[in-house]
Amino acid sequence: MKGKVHKYGADVNTDVIIPARYLSLSEPAELAEHCMEDIDKDFLKTVQPGDIMMATTNFGCGSSREHAPLAIKASGISCVIAKSFARIFFRNAINIGLPLLECEEAVDKTEAGDILEVDLSSGKIKNLTSGIEFTARPYPDFMAELISTGGLIEHTKQRLAGRRS
Amino acid sequence: MTLVEKILAAHTDRKEVSPGEFVNVTVDLILANDITAPIAIKEFQRIGVSKVFDPKKIVMVADHFVPNKDIASAEQAKLMRDFCRQHETLHFDVGQMGIEHVLLPEQGLVLPGDVVIGADSHTCTYGALGAFATGMGSTDIAAAMATGDIWMKVPPTIKLVYHGSLRKWVGGKDLILYTIGDIGIDGALYSAMEFAGKVVDTLSMDGRFTMANMAIEAGAKAGIFRVDNKTQLYIKSRVERPYNVYEPDNDAEYSQVIEYDVSDIEPQVALPHSPANAKPISQVGDVEIDQAVIGSCTNGRLEDLRIAAQVLKGRAVHPRVRCIIIPGTQQIYLDALTGGIIETFIKAGAVVSTPTCGPCLGGYMGVLAAGECCISTTNRNFVGRMGSPKSEVYLASPAVAAASAVMGRITSPDEISG
Numbered sequence: 016m017k018g019k020v021h022k023y024g025a026d027v028n029t030d031v032i033i034p035a036r037y038l039s040l041s042e043p044a045e046l047a048e049h050c051m052e053d054i055d056k057d058f059l060k061t062v063q064p065g066d067i068m069m070a071t072t073n074f075g076c077g078s079s080r081e082h083a084p085l086a087i088k089a090s091g092i093s094c095v096i097a098k099s100f101a102r103i104f105f106r107n108a109i110n111i112g113l114p115l116l117e118c119e120e121a122v123d124k125t126e127a128g129d130i131l132e133v134d135l136s137s138g139k140i141k142n143l144t145s146g147i148e149f150t151a152r153p154y155p156d157f158m159a160e161l162i163s164t165g166g167l168i169e170h171t172k173q174r175l176a177g178r179r180s
Numbered sequence: 181m182t183l184v185e186k187i188l189a190a191h192t193d194r195k196e197v198s199p200g201e202f203v204n205v206t207v208d209l210i211l212a213n214d215i216t217a218p219i220a221i222k223e224f225q226r227i228g229v230s231k232v233f234d235p236k237k238i239v240m241v242a243d244h245f246v247p248n249k250d251i252a253s254a255e256q257a258k259l260m261r262d263f264c265r266q267h268e269t270l271h272f273d274v275g276q277m278g279i280e281h282v283l284l285p286e287q288g289l290v291l292p293g294d295v296v297i298g299a300d301s302h303t304c305t306y307g308a309l310g311a312f313a314t315g316m317g318s319t320d321i322a323a324a325m326a327t328g329d330i331w332m333k334v335p336p337t338i339k340l341v342y343h344g345s346l347r348k349w350v351g352g353k354d355l356i357l358y359t360i361g362d363i364g365i366d367g368a369l370y371s372a373m374e375f376a377g378k379v380v381d382t383l384s385m386d387g388r389f390t391m392a393n394m395a396i397e398a399g400a401k402a403g404i405f406r407v408d409n410k411t412q413l414y415i416k417s418r419v420e421r422p423y424n425v426y427e428p429d430n431d432a433e434y435s436q437v438i439e440y441d442v443s444d445i446e447p448q449v450a451l452p453h454s455p456a457n458a459k460p461i462s463q464v465g466d467v468e469i470d471q472a473v474i475g476s477c478t479n480g481r482l483e484d485l486r487i488a489a490q491v492l493k494g495r496a497v498h499p500r501v502r503c504i505i506i507p508g509t510q511q512i513y514l515d516a517l518t519g520g521i522i523e524t525f526i527k528a529g530a531v532v533s534t535p536t537c538g539p540c541l542g543g544y545m546g547v548l549a550a551g552e553c554c555i556s557t558t559n560r561n562f563v564g565r566m567g568s569p570k571s572e573v574y575l576a577s578p579a580v581a582a583a584s585a586v587m588g589r590i591t592s593p594d595e596i597s598g
């Protein structure tokens with residue numbers, strides 16, 4: 016995947032990713048229309064399919080609303096790279112198939128607007144603007160398996176099928 | 181093993197677990213609400229099973245946008261209601277409902293030693309009862325509704341020990357704001373917080389619920405207390421099923437032990453826009469307010485209302501301030517009514533609402549306009565949390581919120597009642 020970077024700071028919380036006033040919506044496309052609007056009015060005007068969201072620490076803190084990763088994914092963002100993620104957001108994103116990568120160095124050495132190329136299986140991140148390459152922290156085995164089966168629902172389907180057979 | 185490790189181990193097929201391990205944990209109770217259930221139900225249907233694993237272990241509470249504020253939220257509540265009827269799960273609707281994290285313990289649905297998962301980040305509240313309770317997303321809940329278990333990474337535990345004695349008007353809310361102010365909004369990220377020490381022993385159950393409730397505001401996976409006489413007394417009249425009380429081992433390994441002497445702590449106020457922006461009230465300065473909110477899963481319990489009433493009794497809410505008070509459940513509402521507390525509020529010029537989350541997340545009933553400022557007993561003051569992204573929320577205890585409602589600016593209850 017390849018895309019332009021939209022960069023944010025620390026503690027980007029779920030209330031700004033998708034404000035509660037829109038939580039009576041649950042269709043991802045409708046949610047995406049309001050993604051980040053309280054902290055970045057330009058995001059929705061400039062985001063292109065495949066773009067990459069980047070932030071420093073504790074991305075996605077706050078509520079458990081799965082609407083947050085759903086909105087980000089439906090806005091066209093292909094993956095989020097941060098120094099660290101809040102716990103519930105991390106689970107939710109993995110469960111719904113929004114890839115997340117943890118890589119401090121990439122965050123420190125990337126500017127907003129840079130073009131990145133990301134290879135999820137190897138965790139390699141290449142900044143095509145500056146030419147620098149980074150490697151993200153690998154997923155623990157269990158999580159890699161969850162991702163490769165296509166998220167938690169698929170994983171659960173397979174487990175239940177296994178129990179029955 | 182720590183308290184959390186013991187509870188988790190007892191819910192796996194292993195004798196021991198340690199931090200960092202991925203384990204499959206059986207769950208005793210699964211929770212969702214009118215915002216998170218619709219997505220969970222959709223995902224559950226994708227799994228393709230016809231039944232939930234155990235309808236008595238699934239509880240859905242309509243509390244966020246209920247009684248419904250608009251057509252979209254009415255559709256969500258209906259979707260949840262229909263699902264509960266079809267699967268015969270527990271369901272609390274208008275008339276029985278309260279704010280989920282106040283309601284579930286009150287109804288005896290959570291017991292010490294339980295593992296509870298909820299599609300709501302403040303599920304960690306039940307740690308006050310010595311349960312391991314943690315918030316997750318809708319998809320996690322969907323999978324657990326089908327299987328009765330869920331994957332987890334065993335968290336390391338941070339032990340927080342509170343020494344000394346509390347000054348007047350200082351309680352659970354102040355302790356937790358002070359703690360988050362100290363360790364930061366990600367100070368306990370991926371960890372469990374075990375609250376201990378003489379001071380937490382003296383706290384009422386209501387005070388402990390307040391502290392456990394805000395563990396997530398430091399990024400924690402859970403907040404937990406050991407079970408004592410107060411816990412036993414609280415659950416005695418509420419439950420019938422058996423439960424297990426776990427104790428941490430003497431050689432339990434904590435990732436960190438943090439000790440506080442709280443004798444000099446003043447009432448705390450968290451300034452916009454982070455719960456970690458906590459300051460002693462004497463350093464908050466002159467902040468005029470337009471609204472005061474007393475309620476939520478953090479501070480909507482009877483003790484909270486009693487304290488607010490103590491401050492408001494015989495006084496009037498400042499003419500510039502809208503004071504909104506929301507009892508956490510029907511039972512608390514009724515107790516406050518029969519105890520004369522509601523009368524005190526109404527005479528003081530506050531409005532009292534049926535139990536609901538309402539303004540806490542900017543849902544309805546107390547949404548702020550641009551430029552407005554609110555003092556609130558809720559748990560989050562992020563940008564736009566209570567309405568306009570240009571509004572401001574200050575977090576504090578019921579005592580401080582009530583005193584501020586009277587004065588029209590943020591103030592200590594000491595200033596008005598000596």
Ligand code: SF4
Nearest residue numbers: 302476477537540541
């Ligand atoms: S009262 Fe506020 S924090 Fe608690 S469950 Fe409701 S919206 Fe969430």
